[in-house]
Amino acid sequence: MKPARFAYVAPDSIEDVLDALDRFGDEAKVLSGGQSLVPMMNFRLARPEVIVDIGRVGGLDGMSVVNGSLTVGARVIHARLEAPTGAMPDGRTEPLGGVLGSLLPEVARFVGHLPIRARGTFGGSIAHADPAAEWCILARTLDAEMVALRRGGERVIAAADFFETVFTTALEPEELLAAVHLPILGDDWRAGFCEFSRRAGDFAVVAAMTAVRLDPATGAISEARIGVGGVAGVPVRLPAAEATLVGEVPGAEVHAAAAEVAAGEVDPAGDLHGSAAYRRDLVRAMVARALAQGAGAPG
Numbered sequence: 001m002k003p004a005r006f007a008y009v010a011p012d013s014i015e016d017v018l019d020a021l022d023r024f025g026d027e028a029k030v031l032s033g034g035q036s037l038v039p040m041m042n043f044r045l046a047r048p049e050v051i052v053d054i055g056r057v058g059g060l061d062g063m064s065v066v067n068g069s070l071t072v073g074a075r076v077i078h079a080r081l082e083a084p085t086g087a088m089p090d091g092r093t094e095p096l097g098g099v100l101g102s103l104l105p106e107v108a109r110f111v112g113h114l115p116i117r118a119r120g121t122f123g124g125s126i127a128h129a130d131p132a133a134e135w136c137i138l139a140r141t142l143d144a145e146m147v148a149l150r151r152g153g154e155r156v157i158a159a160a161d162f163f164e165t166v167f168t169t170a171l172e173p174e175e176l177l178a179a180v181h182l183p184i185l186g187d188d189w190r191a192g193f194c195e196f197s198r199r200a201g202d203f204a205v206v207a208a209m210t211a212v213r214l215d216p217a218t219g220a221i222s223e224a225r226i227g228v229g230g231v232a233g234v235p236v237r238l239p240a241a242e243a244t245l246v247g248e249v250p251g252a253e254v255h256a257a258a259a260e261v262a263a264g265e266v267d268p269a270g271d272l273h274g275s276a277a278y279r280r281d282l283v284r285a286m287v288a289r290a291l292a293q294g295a296g297a298p299g
């Protein structure tokens with residue numbers, strides 16, 4: 001099918017984008033990489049009156065390291081996160097090292113296929129808010145902050161408040177997602193990501209991300225984060241499973257115990273990709289594997 005008729009504007013500055021969004025309100029949709037919006041328009045699941053193409057706008061595709069965060073511009077394509085770099089405070093651009101520098105490429109390779117990763121954008125994925133999207137799970141697990149601009153203003157939205165339900169975020173129609181702040185995990189963190197999809201490149205049926213902080217003196221976990229996608233309308237954190245990890249030294253038994261709690265903590269619905277019980281089993285397996293990966297063990 002072809003999309004319903006729409007008007008098209010392609011501003012070349014952020015100010016003009018914000019003016020257009022202010023003017024057209026919920027009749028308008030931002031077009032970024034088009035890898036989700038265009039198929040939805042072709043299937044007539046989305047029928048915007050006006051498309052505001054942000055592809056010509058400068059200033060939205062930078063990555064920089066500031067105050068312990070990596071700021072990822074909304075127009076950064078997925079492929080750039082396969083080998084992330086960041087502008088450092090002294091102006092030099094360097095490969096991003098550390099835990100986040102390893103985690104981003106590990107996650108990026110699961111986002112669709114190469115042509116999708118070459119066009120689709122980080123911000124587009126976050127704004128689209130598919131509950132199984134890898135970047136949404138990462139944002140929720142790491143407590144990312146989303147920077148939303150509107151004419152005459154800016155606000156920062158915590159990931160916990162940003163994802164509201166399937167394909168729905170806290171962004172207002174007149175707001176542009178400009179960037180996302182991701183905390184740079186220190187060297188005392190260990191992170192892992194694991195997903196199950198029916199075919200390589202498909203959206204995950206279930207995906208899990210884990211991040212644990214180790215006490216350098218004892219090797220025990222002092223802080224834990226477990227985020228899961230594919231089990232609810234938004235990516236979720238699993239606080240009961242996180243709590244079982246704190247105070248423990250990472251290892252297969254500890255991971256299995258946390259994964260068991262995680263499986264009991266989710267309440268997925270069944271669909272054509274798998275029953276509720278199957279998804280719960282996948283949560284158990286994905287959480288255990290992500291924890292093992294983070295600990296440097298085979299999953």
Ligand SMILES: Cc1cc2nc3c(=O)[nH]c(=O)nc-3n(C[C@H](O)[C@H](O)[C@H](O)COP(=O)(O)OP(=O)(O)OC[C@H]3O[C@@H](n4cnc5c(N)ncnc54)[C@H](O)[C@@H]3O)c2cc1C
Nearest residue numbers: 030032033034035036037112120121124125127133177202
């Ligand atoms: C075959 C196929 C497989 C895929 N597999 C995966 C996968 O495994 N994992 C995954 O995560 N994704 C997958 N995708 C989706 C892909 O990652 C998209 O790139 C992403 O979901 C949207 O990014 P985009 O830049 O293409 O956004 P667009 O399609 O342009 O926009 C998506 C939505 O976000 C809004 N939007 C975009 N940018 C902004 C902004 N800056 N501010 C406000 N609103 C904005 C748009 O208005 C629209 O509603 C797949 C897509 C296809 C076609």
